Amino acid sequence: MxxxxxxxxxxxxxxxxxxxxxxxxxxxxxxxxxxxxxxxxxxxxxxxxxxxxxxxxxxxxxxxxxxxxxxxxxxxxxxxxxxxxxxxxxxxxxxxxxxxxxxxxxxxxxxxxxxxxxxxxxxxxxxxxxxxxxxxxxxxxxxxxxxxxxxxxGLRPEPDEQVRSAMELADRVRHDRGVRRVDDLARDAGLSTRSLQRLFTEYVGVSPKWVILRYRVHEAIERAGGAVDWAVLAAELGYSDQAHLVREVTAAIGMSPAAYAAAISR
CATH class of the missing domain: 2.60.40 (Immunoglobulin-like)
Structure with a gap:
């Protein structure tokens, strides 16, 4: 299991x-x-x-x-x-x-x-x-x-092809840091960008772009618990620069990555 x-x-x-x-x-x-x-x-x-x-x-x-x-x-x-x-x-x-x-x-x-x-x-x-x-x-x-x-x-859940597709694509975003753009994910899935967006909205509840960004923020927050070169991490996660990563993490948790790292170290 x-x-x-x-x-x-x-x-x-x-x-x-x-x-x-x-x-x-x-x-x-x-x-x-x-x-x-x-x-x-x-x-x-x-x-x-x-x-x-x-x-x-x-x-x-x-x-x-x-x-x-x-x-x-x-x-x-x-x-x-x-x-x-x-x-x-x-x-x-x-x-x-x-x-x-x-x-x-x-x-x-x-x-x-x-x-x-x-x-x-x-x-x-x-x-x-x-x-x-x-x-x-x-x-x-x-x-x-x-x-x-x-x-x-007892509800006898029956995943249809759309459910399976949404789960597989969301799981790929979660585990593959190479997935950085909605257009690329749609192309690899054999879907138009609009079809991918509709699939995520109807089956996940949020847009594929939001899912990509959320999983990147999760990793940044988790990595804040150790010694971090924020510029290197930003590049690894596909951010255009360190400032972009800082803005997204700050928006998610209400403090900068450096302030969060200092807070949990205390």
Missing amino acids: RQPRRDTRGIVDPAELMRRVRFRRLAPAAGLAGLVEHHWFVDWDLDEPYEQHVVGHPAVNLVVMRTGDGEPVTAEVSGVSRHLFSIKLAERGWVRGVQFRPGAFRAFSGASPAPLTDRRVPLARALPSLGTVAALDGLPDEQAAALLDGLLL
């Missing part, structure tokens, strides 16, 4: 997060491995509130959570977030999440994820046939993952 990824891309100051919470990823059931990236579980018991920031992936998430003592269990579907996502954690709580592969959510919902972009929608509205997730409260990890797997498999 494919193991869940171990990187921390998208998490702002991951070392600090891991000091504050229990964070883990679990692989989905074999029948979902081509459509679900992983389950992600977080638990916390804090003496003081803590705010976490995330530069999201181009992926839809199913999120079930209890955010504090006495709070109700809530369930929602979170679309692709183009902005810095922030959540304040306090007291004791938990999250049980499912991250779908970019382009895969439509196989479960039957509808484009574009209306979900930058939105969080109640689960009962986004996936009305899924069933109840209230039983997740208090379940051990493996049982919680099995419950989520069963509910998702």
Whole structure:
């Protein structure tokens, strides 16, 4: 079975997060491995509130959570977030999440994820046939993952050729730093630029250009944790110059790469 990824891309100051919470990823059931990236579980018991920031992936998430003592269990579907996502954690709580592969959510919902972009929608509205997730409260990890797997498999997801194409192209952008231009990606896929843009909008929820830029920002943020020559990194990631990289990272996390590197080193 494919193991869940171990990187921390998208998490702002991951070392600090891991000091504050229990964070883990679990692989989905074999029948979902081509459509679900992983389950992600977080638990916390804090003496003081803590705010976490995330530069999201181009992926839809199913999120079930209890955010504090006495709070109700809530369930929602979170679309692709183009902005810095922030959540304040306090007291004791938990999250049980499912991250779908970019382009895969439509196989479960039957509808484009574009209306979900930058939105969080109640689960009962986004996936009305899924069933109840209230039983997740208090379940051990493996049982919680099995419950989520069963509910998702019950939707009988059927990836069509467009879903498969969107997933494959988004995955290529994620892993191949040679993909720097939408026109080149469209040509290699045998599509017109307009057709590629329509495919990503309808199946991923955002444009191919945004996906290319987001994965480059993810890598720049992750690399900021070590010794970095920003001019060299900018060239490696396909930026026209160092200033361009600095602008994009600053827009994504609200501080320059150098300021972020200094902050996490402290």
